[in-house]
Each structure stands twice: as structure tokens, then as C-alpha cells.
Amino acid sequence: MSVANLCHRLASQVSPRTAAGFAEVQRRLAAPLQVAVAGRIKSGKSTLVNALIGRRVAPTDVGECTRLVTRFQYGTVDRVEVVFTDGTKQVLPFAADGSIPAELGVDIKKVSHLEAYLTNAVLQGMTVIDTPGLGSLDAASVSRTEQLLGAAQDDTGSDNLDDTSRNAVAGAEAVLYVVTQGVRADDQQALAAFTAATASREAGPVNAIAVLNKADTIVAETVEGSGGDIWLAAKLLAEKQASTLKPRVADVLPVIGLIAESAESGGFTSADADVLHQLADLDDDVLETMLISADIFTSWECDVPAGVRLRLLEKLDLYGVRRAVDAIRAEPAITAGALRRVLLDASGLDAVRQRLAIVFAARADGIKAAAALASVTALAHASGDPGERQRVHDAIEVLLAKPEAHQLRLLEALTLVASGAVDMPEDLAEEVLRVGSNADLGAQLGLPGAARPELAAHALERAGWWRSFASFGATPAQSRVAHVVHRAYFLIWQQIRMP
Ligand SMILES: Nc1nc2c(ncn2[C@@H]2O[C@H](COP(=O)(O)OP(=O)(O)OP(=O)(O)O)[C@@H](O)[C@H]2O)c(=O)[nH]1
Ligand SMILES: [Mg+2]
Incomplete structure (x- = not known):
């Protein structure tokens, strides 16, 4: 690619420090697109990461890991490493269920981030970065994530990079931003998170899309025009948020991360399907009453043990249970596999994947090249040598003037x-x-x-x-x-x- 050529050609004309930065830029150009999943605390980022990768590997809910940046990248053997701030690493065993342990057993203050290498094919196309939730706009929390993302790149060749250069090349190239109904679309915090997640590189419709997660928890009655339909309510809300967040993002898509995760990562089992069949056999009045709230669902007198009901709720929540029961009642002989498919369809994950493919995958080269050029410019600026800055500037102008640089x-x-x-x-x-x-x-x-x-x-x-x-x-x-x-x-x- 032409930007890689530019780095290669200029390497001998710039200081060793800048040249080291260029080498890092070249390395990133050859790697899969880096997509950061960003958003507020508990918006469901890790759940969505699991759904996208197709494996329940990122810890959700509690534990110190949710405060750390984790990079999920393709590898030939499953492996997790803790990377410490001093650059040393330690291999971590997976938890019994195949996920990253929620507690690491190391001094968290000394941890820079986690690197997870997984054999899942999705990761051949993109590296997914799970980020800690941004809870507030205060500069410290934004800069912490920025720093973490800055450090979140692997080591090869970057050891001789100083902090300035590292920051110039760091950061995700694209962002999947997770919002929920509770977040107002014009929230300045939301926009600040975009910037933090891309290490101050501009995010726009080229490299950012948003999802309205937890669509199942939307109270349809509060959304005008939904007619009480939850999914329609979610779509209407997402459209509204899209017009406010525009032009920052290409789209806002409704999704139910929890159901997507259960359907895609093996969480939903044939035992769960059996329980749902049992629930579908209940009297309609009874079931309707149970589905009013999580508390009633788990405490109501019923043949299915309360603990089993609770686990089902943790996988599908009330909306998922209702969708599954509806599907069973419409087709009593439905198999567990077909039921899983119904749930996956109800989660909206396919649309998110398609959008990722259109917005990110189809443009990965362009997005990476643009990010690389921004890095090259920043590196030349950081060098403090006016001659060097000019040479880099001129080379970029020449490159951009070529017809093939139209994209x-x-x-x-x-x-x-x-x-x-x-x-x-x-x-x-x-x-x-x-x-x-x-x-x-x-x-x-x-x-x-x-x-x-x-x-x-x-x-x-x-x-x-x-x-x-x-x-x-x-x-x-x-x-x-x-x-x-x-x-x-x-x-x-x-x-x-x-x-
Ligand atoms: N009902 C419902 N719950 C969800 C959904 N997505 C995630 N959750 C739940 O929300 C809680 C938080 O999910 P996480 O994936 O840990 O959220 P996070 O944004 O990674 O959280 P932090 O990393 O701590 O900021 C978990 O209990 C999830 O099960 C969803 O689509 N619907
Ligand atoms: Mg998380």
C-alpha cells in the first residue's frame, strides 16, 4: 500500500526516533483493523464483545477486569497475557468456563492491559478492543482510557518508541460505540468517549458506528408510535439518537447484546430449550403474570426450580424468555437449534455484523491508511525538526495528489x-x-x-x-x-x- 511505501521511503530521511515510529505504523498497516468497543459503564460492552467473537470470554458484570482494556486478537493458540506497565508480561490461565478470570491475582495498579489471543475466525478480520466504561467526563478518566488504549498495542518493534511517538501511533482505528436508552444522545460525555477511544483521532461516520444496546429493557409505552412493540420502540429510539449523534456515527442500530451473547457463544443450551418448553406449557395467565417482572418470574410457584429460572433469566432476560415461549407455542416441535436461531434473529446481531462489514471491513484499508497518515504527521510534528516535518509534509502531499489516493x-x-x-x-x-x-x-x-x-x-x-x-x-x-x-x-x- 502507498502509505506503507511512504513510510519505507522516508525512513532513511528522518531521525531514528521518527523512523521507529514509521516502522510501527507499517506494522499496524499490515495487521487487522483495530475496533474499540466504547461506551459508558455497564452499557453492555463486554457482553457485545463476546457476542461478536462468538465466545463468552470477556468477563461481564463484576470483577477488576472490567476496569481494564483487553485486546482480543487472532492467534493460533488460545492464550491470555497480562501486560504490566513496565513492559513485562505474565501468562494467565483461563477460568474453568473458558473466560478470562474476573480477578487476576496480580497487583492491578501495575497492569497496563490484557492481550487475549484467540483462534476464533472473526478475529482474523478485526482486532476487538474491550474498554472500561467511561463513567464521567472528568479529564482523568478520559485520559486514563486514552493512555490505556495508547499502551494497548503489542510490543514487536515498539520497544524503542518513546511515549510521544507511541501515542502518535496508538489508539483504535475504528469505534463501535455502545449507548443505552438512559444515555441522552446529545450527551457530551458520549462524544468525549469517542475521542478517548480513538486516542484523540477524529471519529466520524467513516470509522464509527453506534448500537443502542439493551433494547429489550426499553419500556415501549414511553416511545411514541411504537404501539407497545419493544423492538419497534428500540428502532424509533435508535433513529432519534442517530439524528442527534450525526454526523459522528454512520448509524445507530438496536441490539440485545445479552441474547446475542447467549445465542452465539454456546450459553444457550438444549437444557435451556427444555425449560422453555416447560414454561410454554404453563397456563397463559400464569405465564403472563410471571413475565411481569424478574422478581415475580423467579419467585412464582412453578414446577421449574427457581434456580433454573434465575439462570434462564441471566441468559435471556424476560424479553428473551417471552420470545422463545412465543416461538415454541407457534411451533411446538421446534428444535433447540431452531430456537437458538429465533433468539439470534431477535437480538439484532446480524444487522450489526452486516453494518460492521459494510462500514468497517469494506473500508478497512482506507481507514487504516487514513489513521496511518495521521500518525505519520503526528510523528513528524513530535520530532521538533522543521526540516523533517517539511519533508514528511511534502511526501504526503505528493501521495495524496496521485489518482490512486482518491479513496x-x-x-x-x-x-x-x-x-x-x-x-x-x-x-x-x-x-x-x-x-x-x-x-x-x-x-x-x-x-x-x-x-x-x-x-x-x-x-x-x-x-x-x-x-x-x-x-x-x-x-x-x-x-x-x-x-x-x-x-x-x-x-x-x-x-x-x-x-
Ligand atoms: N437485559 C439486558 N441486559 C444486558 C444486555 N447486555 C448486557 N446486559 C447486562 O448488563 C450488565 C453489564 O454488562 P457488561 O457487558 O459487563 O457491561 P460493560 O459495559 O462491559 O460494563 P463495564 O465494563 O463494567 O463498564 C450485565 O449484567 C449484562 O448481563 C442486554 O442487551 N439486555
Ligand atoms: Mg466490560
């Missing part, structure tokens, strides 16, 4: 518009974001499902419009963006016309 320029333009650094009328800003943040032609053009000739005509029309906007009526900053958008439309037009 990078588009990502840059998108970030400028999304972050408000370049001011655009709202409809135009939206158009830029649409062209830049979608992977599918119809969606990019705002004409989903349209036929090719219509798409081609539209792309050509918009290409022309943006070119004249670039020349007339735009400020210099807008004009730069407009040229990039023009070219994006032109390339889309070419692509549509190709047989």
Missing part, C-alpha cells in the same frame, strides 16, 4: 465535513456523507434499488454539479471537498458503465 482523499473530505472542520450547507453535507460512507452504489447515490441507467445518469449529473460548485460559489475549503466529491461521482459513473 484516502474521500475519507479525508468526509471527516472534514463530518467533524464540522469544513462548513457545508446541511443537504450538501449529507450528500457527501452518503457518497462516502456507503459501500453499495444505489445507497451511495441515494437511489437504492434503481436501475443502472438511472444510476449512471444521476452520477453524471451530480459529478457536473459538484465540479461547478467547486469553481463557483464555494469557499476554498469547500472547493477542495467539492473536487473530491466530483471525482467520486465520476468514478461511480465509470464503474456503472463498465460491462
Whole structure:
């Protein structure tokens, strides 16, 4: 890739310190995309991490581990290491259930972070970083996470990096932000968490998506237009949050992390299915009463032992139990496997995965390259040598001017518009974001499902419009963006016309 070439070529023209930073940037370019899962305390981050990896490995709920950053990356053997602040490491045994132990048995104050190497295939495509919840906006907690994320990279080649350089390359390249109903979408804390999670690198629709987690706990009656349907209520709320969080994130998707985790990580067993069949046989009045609250569900007189009911609740909560019972009543012969599938569908996890694939995986190279360029720039700045800074700056300009760097320029333009650094009328800003943040032609053009000739005509029309906007009526900053958008439309037009 061209940014890697740039690092390689410049290495001999910069100080050894900067060169070491460049080597680290090159190493990161070759590794899977680093996605941080961020959000407030107890928003369900670790639960969602487990669901995505497909294994109950991150400790949830209690324990000192929830206060630490853990990186889940691909490895050929399952292994967890504690990395101490002095750089030393210690291998940790997994707990009996295959998860990372909630208590580490080491001095937590000396721990930098955890590295988990797992054989799960999902991790070949991305490295998932579980972060401690941000409970407040106070600078100390934000900077702590920032520091932790900064340190959260593996060691190879980075030993000769000083702190400034390390910070310049550190941080996640993309963010999956977890919100719940309780969090107001315009909450400044929410936005601060984005910045902290990416080590101050700008997050935008290119590299950030959000989920509205714990959708099952939403009280549907409080959401206008839901008609009492919990999932519809969750979708409406998510849309509302998306319009407030825009343009920080590409999307806000409702999800039920708990059900997703149980369905995907082997937590939901055929014994659970048997219990659900038993519950489905209960009188409707009885079951309705039990499903009013968790307390009633576990304490009501019933043949299923209370302890068994409690465990079921821990895996599915009331909403999951209801969905499963409904499915059994509709199809009494349903197998445990099919029931698991029903629950997985109800959790909304598939949509999150698809969105991750569209927003992150499809653009991983672009996102990584943009992050790498930001790191390279920061490294050159940190060097304090004006000559070096200029050489790096010039090299980047040359690289960006090449036709094949269009994708990078588009990502840059998108970030400028999304972050408000370049001011655009709202409809135009939206158009830029649409062209830049979608992977599918119809969606990019705002004409989903349209036929090719219509798409081609539209792309050509918009290409022309943006070119004249670039020349007339735009400020210099807008004009730069407009040229990039023009070219994006032109390339889309070419692509549509190709047989
Ligand atoms: N009902 C319901 N509970 C959930 C859901 N997702 C997570 N939980 C529960 O919420 C609690 C907190 O979940 P965690 O995954 O530990 O949350 P976290 O954000 O990692 O918490 P910290 O790391 O401590 O900040 C656990 O008891 C989970 O079982 C969900 O979708 N629905
Ligand atoms: Mg956690």
C-alpha cells in the first residue's frame, strides 16, 4: 500500500526516533483493523464483545477486569497475557468456563492491559478492543482510557518508541460505540468517549458506528408510535439518537447484546430449550403474570426450580424468555437449534455484523491508511525538526495528489465535513456523507434499488454539479471537498458503465 511505501521511503530521511515510529505504523498497516468497543459503564460492552467473537470470554458484570482494556486478537493458540506497565508480561490461565478470570491475582495498579489471543475466525478480520466504561467526563478518566488504549498495542518493534511517538501511533482505528436508552444522545460525555477511544483521532461516520444496546429493557409505552412493540420502540429510539449523534456515527442500530451473547457463544443450551418448553406449557395467565417482572418470574410457584429460572433469566432476560415461549407455542416441535436461531434473529446481531462489514471491513484499508497518515504527521510534528516535518509534509502531499489516493482523499473530505472542520450547507453535507460512507452504489447515490441507467445518469449529473460548485460559489475549503466529491461521482459513473 502507498502509505506503507511512504513510510519505507522516508525512513532513511528522518531521525531514528521518527523512523521507529514509521516502522510501527507499517506494522499496524499490515495487521487487522483495530475496533474499540466504547461506551459508558455497564452499557453492555463486554457482553457485545463476546457476542461478536462468538465466545463468552470477556468477563461481564463484576470483577477488576472490567476496569481494564483487553485486546482480543487472532492467534493460533488460545492464550491470555497480562501486560504490566513496565513492559513485562505474565501468562494467565483461563477460568474453568473458558473466560478470562474476573480477578487476576496480580497487583492491578501495575497492569497496563490484557492481550487475549484467540483462534476464533472473526478475529482474523478485526482486532476487538474491550474498554472500561467511561463513567464521567472528568479529564482523568478520559485520559486514563486514552493512555490505556495508547499502551494497548503489542510490543514487536515498539520497544524503542518513546511515549510521544507511541501515542502518535496508538489508539483504535475504528469505534463501535455502545449507548443505552438512559444515555441522552446529545450527551457530551458520549462524544468525549469517542475521542478517548480513538486516542484523540477524529471519529466520524467513516470509522464509527453506534448500537443502542439493551433494547429489550426499553419500556415501549414511553416511545411514541411504537404501539407497545419493544423492538419497534428500540428502532424509533435508535433513529432519534442517530439524528442527534450525526454526523459522528454512520448509524445507530438496536441490539440485545445479552441474547446475542447467549445465542452465539454456546450459553444457550438444549437444557435451556427444555425449560422453555416447560414454561410454554404453563397456563397463559400464569405465564403472563410471571413475565411481569424478574422478581415475580423467579419467585412464582412453578414446577421449574427457581434456580433454573434465575439462570434462564441471566441468559435471556424476560424479553428473551417471552420470545422463545412465543416461538415454541407457534411451533411446538421446534428444535433447540431452531430456537437458538429465533433468539439470534431477535437480538439484532446480524444487522450489526452486516453494518460492521459494510462500514468497517469494506473500508478497512482506507481507514487504516487514513489513521496511518495521521500518525505519520503526528510523528513528524513530535520530532521538533522543521526540516523533517517539511519533508514528511511534502511526501504526503505528493501521495495524496496521485489518482490512486482518491479513496484516502474521500475519507479525508468526509471527516472534514463530518467533524464540522469544513462548513457545508446541511443537504450538501449529507450528500457527501452518503457518497462516502456507503459501500453499495444505489445507497451511495441515494437511489437504492434503481436501475443502472438511472444510476449512471444521476452520477453524471451530480459529478457536473459538484465540479461547478467547486469553481463557483464555494469557499476554498469547500472547493477542495467539492473536487473530491466530483471525482467520486465520476468514478461511480465509470464503474456503472463498465460491462
Ligand atoms: N437485559 C439486558 N441486559 C444486558 C444486555 N447486555 C448486557 N446486559 C447486562 O448488563 C450488565 C453489564 O454488562 P457488561 O457487558 O459487563 O457491561 P460493560 O459495559 O462491559 O460494563 P463495564 O465494563 O463494567 O463498564 C450485565 O449484567 C449484562 O448481563 C442486554 O442487551 N439486555
Ligand atoms: Mg466490560
